[in-house]
Structures are given as C-alpha cells and as structure tokens.
Amino acid sequence: MRVLRVALDVPLATLFDYMRTPEIDAEIGDRVVVPFGTRSRVGVVVEEAANSTIDASKLRPASRVLADAPRLSASWLEFMRFLAGYYQRPLGETVMGALPPRLRSLKPLPAKVRDAALAASGSPQLVSSHTPSEAQAQTVDRIAAAAGRYAAFLLHGVTGSGKTEVYLRAIARVLERGGQALALVPEISLTPQLEARFRAAFPAARIAVLHSALQDVPRTAAWLAAAGGAADIVLGTRLAVLTPVPRLALVVVDEEHDTSFKQQEGLRYSGRDAAVVRAKLAGCPVVLGTATPSLETWQNALEGRYERLALPERAVPGAQLPAVRCVDLRRESAEHGFSPSLLAAVGERLARREQSLVFINRRGYAPVLACHACGWSAGCLRCTARLVLHRTDRRLRCHYCGDEAPIPRTCPTCGNLDLKAMGRGTQRVEETLAGHFPAARIVRIDRDSARRRGELARTLEGIARGEADVLVGTQLLAKGHDFPLLTLVGVLDADGALLSTDYRAAERLFATLAQVAGRAGRAQHAGEVLVQTRYPEHPLFRALARHDYAAFAEAQLAERRGAGFPPFVHEAALRAEAPKLAQAMQFLQDAARLVPVPDEVQVYDPVPHVITRRADLERAQLLVQSGSRPALQAFLRDWSERLFASAPRQVRWHLDVDPIEFD
Numbered sequence: 165m166r167v168l169r170v171a172l173d174v175p176l177a178t179l180f181d182y183m184r185t186p187e188i189d190a191e192i193g194d195r196v197v198v199p200f201g202t203r204s205r206v207g208v209v210v211e212e213a214a215n216s217t218i219d220a221s222k223l224r225p226a227s228r229v230l231a232d233a234p235r236l237s238a239s240w241l242e243f244m245r246f247l248a249g250y251y252q253r254p255l256g257e258t259v260m261g262a263l264p265p266r267l268r269s270l271k272p273l274p275a276k277v278r279d280a281a282l283a284a285s286g287s288p289q290l291v292s293s294h295t296p297s298e299a300q301a302q303t304v305d306r307i308a309a310a311a312g313r314y315a316a317f318l319l320h321g322v323t324g325s326g327k328t329e330v331y332l333r334a335i336a337r338v339l340e341r342g343g344q345a346l347a348l349v350p351e352i353s354l355t356p357q358l359e360a361r362f363r364a365a366f367p368a369a370r371i372a373v374l375h376s377a378l379q380d381v382p383r384t385a386a387w388l389a390a391a392g393g394a395a396d397i398v399l400g401t402r403l404a405v406l407t408p409v410p411r412l413a414l415v416v417v418d419e420e421h422d423t424s425f426k427q428q429e430g431l432r433y434s435g436r437d438a439a440v441v442r443a444k445l446a447g448c449p450v451v452l453g454t455a456t457p458s459l460e461t462w463q464n465a466l467e468g469r470y471e472r473l474a475l476p477e478r479a480v481p482g483a484q485l486p487a488v489r490c491v492d493l494r495r496e497s498a499e500h501g502f503s504p505s506l507l508a509a510v511g512e513r514l515a516r517r518e519q520s521l522v523f524i525n526r527r528g529y530a531p532v533l534a535c536h537a538c539g540w541s542a543g544c545l546r547c548t549a550r551l552v553l554h555r556t557d558r559r560l561r562c563h564y565c566g567d568e569a570p571i572p573r574t575c576p577t578c579g580n581l582d583l584k585a586m587g588r589g590t591q592r593v594e595e596t597l598a599g600h601f602p603a604a605r606i607v608r609i610d611r612d613s614a615r616r617r618g619e620l621a622r623t624l625e626g627i628a629r630g631e632a633d634v635l636v637g638t639q640l641l642a643k644g645h646d647f648p649l650l651t652l653v654g655v656l657d658a659d660g661a662l663l664s665t666d667y668r669a670a671e672r673l674f675a676t677l678a679q680v681a682g683r684a685g686r687a688q689h690a691g692e693v694l695v696q697t698r699y700p701e702h703p704l705f706r707a708l709a710r711h712d713y714a715a716f717a718e719a720q721l722a723e724r725r726g727a728g729f730p731p732f733v734h735e736a737a738l739r740a741e742a743p744k745l746a747q748a749m750q751f752l753q754d755a756a757r758l759v760p761v762p763d764e765v766q767v768y769d770p771v772p773h774v775i776t777r778r779a780d781l782e783r784a785q786l787l788v789q790s791g792s793r794p795a796l797q798a799f800l801r802d803w804s805e806r807l808f809a810s811a812p813r814q815v816r817w818h819l820d821v822d823p824i825e826f827d
C-alpha cells in the first residue's frame with residue numbers, strides 16, 4: 165500500500181493520510197482534492213509513506229490531482245517545513261497559507277489565468293539612465309561575485325544613495341544568466357512607485373507583482389508566472405517570499421528594518437528573516453538594503469555573518485544630506501503644536517516656492533475628546549483605548565477595533581456643552597497650517613486620505629510635479645517617495661518614543677526620523693530638518709544630526725547587551741485572549757508549567773497587555789527568552805506540541821517567535 169500524507173488547512177492539525185491508487189497518480193508536491201468528512205478539500209501532498217497509523221480499511225483515496233499549476237518542488241516544501249517548524253505552526257496551515265486563495269479552492273482555474281501566466285518575457289535587459297558611481301559599481305560587483313552560492317549582504321546606504329539602482333543592476337546580472345530575482349518591499353502603498361521604476365528599468369522583462377491587496381485573478385496569475393518560471397522578477401510585499409521561484413538567483417529586501425515585514429497573524433513570520441533562509445536554501449545571495457539597519461541585522465554584520473556594503477553619499481551629484489536641527493521646546497513655546505522657528509521656516513519655503521513636509525505620526529483630528537468639568541473622556545466600549553476625534557467626517561473612531569460613534573454635543577456624564585479636543589493629529593495640524601498660511605496648497609496624506617490606492621499614487625505624482633506647497637503626513641509619507649522640490653521637513657512630536665517603555669521605540673524613532681529627513685533635499689536644493697523636542701541633547705538626535713547611524717547603533721547595542729535584550733537573547737511570546745483577563749492569565753500560568761523548562765531558557769511571569777481589552781477580548785502574554793536559539797527552538801517545539809494538544813477552547817492563544825510588538 166502507498167499512503168499520501170496531505171497538508172490541509174485544518175486548525176490544530178498536521179497531516180492527513182490518504183490512499184494512493186493507480187488512477188490517482190499523485191506525487192509529492194501535487195495539489196490534490198481529497199474527501200474530508202462529508203465534503204472535499206484541496207491539499208498538497210507533502211510525503212509518501214508505506215503505511216499509515218490509520219487502519220487501512222478506513223483510509224480513503226484522494227479524489228483527483230489538480231494539474232492547473234506547477235507541481236510544488238521539494239526545495240519549496242523544505243522551505244515550508246522550516247517556516248512551520250521555526251514559527252511553531254502546523255505544516256498544513258503553512259503550506260496552504262502560502263498559496264494564493266484561488267489555488268486553495270475547489271473552483272477550477274479560468275483558462276485565461278493560466279494562459280496569462282505562461283507568457284514569458286521578451287528580453288530582460290536593463291535600461292538605465294545613470295552611469296553607476298564608483299561605490300555603486302563596486303557594490304554590484306561584490307554581489308555579482310557571490311552568484312551561485314549563499315551570501316548575505318547588508319547594503320547600508322544613506323537615503324538617496326542609489327540603493328535601488330544597485331538592486332536593479334544586481335538583478336540585471338542574474339537575469340543575464342537566466343536566473344529569477346525576488347525583491348521584497350515593505351508596504352503596498354509603496355509598490356506602485358517602485359513597480360514603475362522596475363518596469364522602466366526592465367521594459368521587456370516579465371515582472372510578477374504580488375501583494376495581499378491584489379484581486380484573485382491577477383494575484384493567481386502573478387503567482388503562477390513566478391512558480392512556473394515565466395517571470396524574470398518577482399516583486400512584492402512579505403508574502404512574496406512564500407512564492408515558489410524555481411530559478412531563484414538573487415533575493416533583495418528593501419528597507420529591511422521595516423516592521424511591516426513581520427506578519428502579525430497565523431504564521432507569524434518575518435519576511436526579512438525568511439528571505440535570508442530562502443536564499444540559504446536556494447544557494448544564492450541575499451541583499452538587505454536600508455539606511456537604518458535593524459539592530460539584529462547590524463549585529464549580524466558586526467559579527468561577520470553578513471557582509472556590509474556601504475553607500476555613504478547621495479547618488480545625485482551635488483545632492484547633500486539635509487541639515488538636521490532640534491528646536492528646543494523648553495525655550496520656544498509651541499502654539500497648537502508649532503514653534504515660531506518651524507512656522508518661520510515653512511513661511512520661507514512658501515516664499516521661495518519650495519515644498520515643506522510636516523510630519524506627525526498620528527492620524528485624525530485629536531486623540532482625546534474630554535470634558536474638563538467632570539473628567540470624562542470618550543473611550544471605546546470594546547477596548548482599553550480612547551476614541552480618536554475625526555473632524556472631517558464628524559466621527560469618533562477607535563484605532564484598535566475600528567468601532568465608530570457620533571461626536572456627542574454634550575458631556576454624557578455631566579451635560580457640559582464645552583467638550584475639548586486635546587492633543588493633535590494630522591487633521592488638526594492641517595487646520596492650524598491653513599490658519600497661518602491661507603494661500604498655501606496643503607495636502608494631507610495619511611491612511612484616511614489614502615483609502616483608495618490609485619488616488620494616493622495620483623496625489624504623490626501631483627506632489628512631485630509641484631502641485632502642493634505643504635504636506636502633512638504620517639509614516640505613509642516617510643519612505644520611498646522622491647519629491648524634488650521638498651526642502652524642509654518639520655517633525656512635531658518626537659518625544660513620545662524617547663519616554664516609551666518599549667526598548668525598540670528608540671530604534672524605530674531613529675529609523676522613522678532618518679526616513680522623513682531623507683525626503684528633504686534629494687535634488688539640487690539643500691534640505692533642512694527641524695525636530696521639535698524637549699530633549700535636544702538626547703544622543704539619538706545628536707546621532708541623527710550627524711547622520712551617524714553607527715554611533716546610534718553602538719549605544720543602543722550596548723544598552724541591549726547590558727539589559728539582556730535582543731539581539732543578544734532570543735525571544736518568543738505566548739499570548740492569550742479571553743472574555744475575562746483572569747482566564748487569559750490562568751491559561752498562561754498553566755502553560756508555563758506544562759513542560760519542564762531547561763536551564764538555558766527563562767519563562768517570565770504573565771502580564772496583561774498595555775491595551776488590555778481589544779475588540780471585547782482581554783489579553784495577556786508571557787515572554788520566553790534564551791541566549792541560545794537552538795535551546796529556545798527545542799523548548800518551543802515541545803511546548804507548542806503540548807499546547808496544541810491541551811489548550812482549553814475558551815481561550816485564544818498563539819506563540820510569536822521573534823516578536824517585535826508587545827502592545
């Protein structure tokens with residue numbers, strides 16, 4: 165008898181056994197339809213065996229093989245096994261989750277999708293208007309010299325140093341030799357711009373674009389083009405790393421420090437870390453590019469596991485890094501968030517017909533609506549969080565669960581008519597600026613203004629053409645965009661992160677500020693950055709002003725080493741949510757005693773999340789640490805096996821390996 169072990173996306177389960185029959189000639193890597201209960205499901209054959217633990221009389225045959233997509237290769241399945249093992253998730257969920265939704269369903273694939281996927285490229289040749297600089301050329305050569313074997317590079321280049329140009333040239337080299345390249349980028353909102361740049365650089369190449377916002381048909385077609393080998397370049401967000409790429413010859417991760425590479429549900433993988441493993445398995449180089457490396461990556465470079473390639477200068481001749489200055493809020497008082505210095509600087513730009521960007525990392529009008537008579541403030545009924553006031557559409561909105569409410573006219577507890585909006589977000593900043601500069605064209609860019617994808621792209625193009633004077637924006641404006649007329653960046657509230665208890669807050673602040681600062685002065689005009697702060701002498705701002713990432717990283721790493729934080733220890737979090745906090749805490753306390761804890765591993769006491777309630781569930785977590793990754797992995801393996809077997813139903817739980825967020 166031959167038994168097929170089939171990966172199915174069934175909660176808590178691993179593999180299911182089916183009989184292999186002469187009629188159903190399924191091989192490892194085939195997608196198959198199998199009976200499951202009274203229905204059918206799509207799964208992937210991941211193993212074959214001579215016998216099953218299930219009685220032969222109960223074993224059912226697979227129904228049919230799906231031949232509408234390429235067979236999944238052994239090396240891709242090996243990658244899936246690694247991910248499932250490392251992130252402690254069932255193989256079925258991992259394998260099925262890596263397929264586009266259409267290939268998990270029983271519906272047959274329309275012929276047009278298959279045909280679209282087959283069309284190969286004309287000629288994947290690079291068309292570039294730039295002559296590479298000396299530094300760029302050397303960098304490309306180093307990467308090309310590693311062709312055909314695993315090597316990890318940190319491409320550490322200041323903003324505007326021409327990293328993208330290096331990716332394109334390195335990709336061109338592998339395409340010349342018939343390889344495929346995989347390029348990962350952090351955010352969907354960035355993809356259209358970068359995609360346009362890739363398409364312009366390789367006009368005849370086949371570029372498969374992959375991200376979760378794509379419709380079923382284009383996503384499936386792109387996946388098939390990658391997996392079938394027709395695509396020269398696979399460009400996408402973190403999920404693109406899960407795509408089969410049979411002739412993979414180079415992996416690029418742009419903005420490798422970006423936290424959006426981490427998946428926050430299901431298989432909680434790091435797209436960046438997975439990319440490195442992927443390159444290792446494929447035996448090809450991987451390039452991690454950024455101006456502000458994650459401290460994990462920086463430490464890897466210091467220890468020689470990654471080779472650092474530096475681009476210390478801006479690429480455009482004459483373009484300088486911006487001058488960064490702190491505005492001391494203890495000396496200059498800010499009115500509605502703006503210091504006189506910042507307002508004056510915006511005024512100068514307006515007079516010179518240059519652009520300014522005002523950065524504030526909070527959308528909405530004001531984060532708090534409160535009554536000063538009785539102390540009431542508008543809170544979310546489902547979360548431990550305040551509702552954010554949104555003026556433009558007259559709503560109160562929870563940024564955690566999405567709940568909405570109308571703005572009350574009077575205080576619901578004391579009837580006071582005078583409710584105060586406290587603090588500020590992008591909408592209020594826009595209003596303040598409009599008051600000071602009534603003739604200026606002000607454009608706000610945040611997730612509310614950028615709901616529709618095409619619209620954001622059009623707005624950004626307009627800005628680049630000079631159709632705006634002042635931009636007000638969040639993180640969404642911080643990266644990737646190239647606005648030649650932008651010469652001033654003002655940062656309103658930078659201090660929150662300095663006071664945060666999250667040890668990663670400083671790293672994120674530095675990266676964000678370096679990114680926003682990087683928007684200024686990218687072309688001929690010199691750029692200036694004004695950071696409003698009450699801590700102008702803070703080492704973070706000093707390092708930022710000197711564009712000295714290395715000094716910042718050295719100080720941070722010394723702190724982390726002293727305090728026993730990553731990258732010097734490895735972590736996992738066990739999180740639980742339940743209707744009542746006590747249930748979640750009890751689950752975690754029991755979980756901590758479920759298996760013996762080896763000496764090299766520390767299991768800490770459970771603690772409630774800061775935002776304890778979220779969408780009606782109360783949440784707690786416990787942290788596990790070890791100086792040894794293998795020891796932590798071995799412990800997690802035993803532990804998760806027991807957890808999957810014994811967890812009570814009323815508690816939702818998950819393990820997060822290498823967690824980066826703890827709120």
Ligand code: ADP
Pocket residue numbers: 294295296297300321322323324325326327328329330479480481646
């Ligand atoms: P990064 O990805 O490091 O931010 P980019 O690749 O976007 O940098 O390059 C920044 C700017 O410099 C772009 O406008 C790009 O067209 C230009 N650029 C890149 N390489 C060169 C070069 N060798 N000569 C002139 N301009 C260049």
Ligand code: ZN
Pocket residue numbers: 535536537538539540575576577578579580
């Ligand atoms: Zn009141």
Ligand code: ZN
Pocket residue numbers: 544545546547549562563564565566567779
């Ligand atoms: Zn809420």
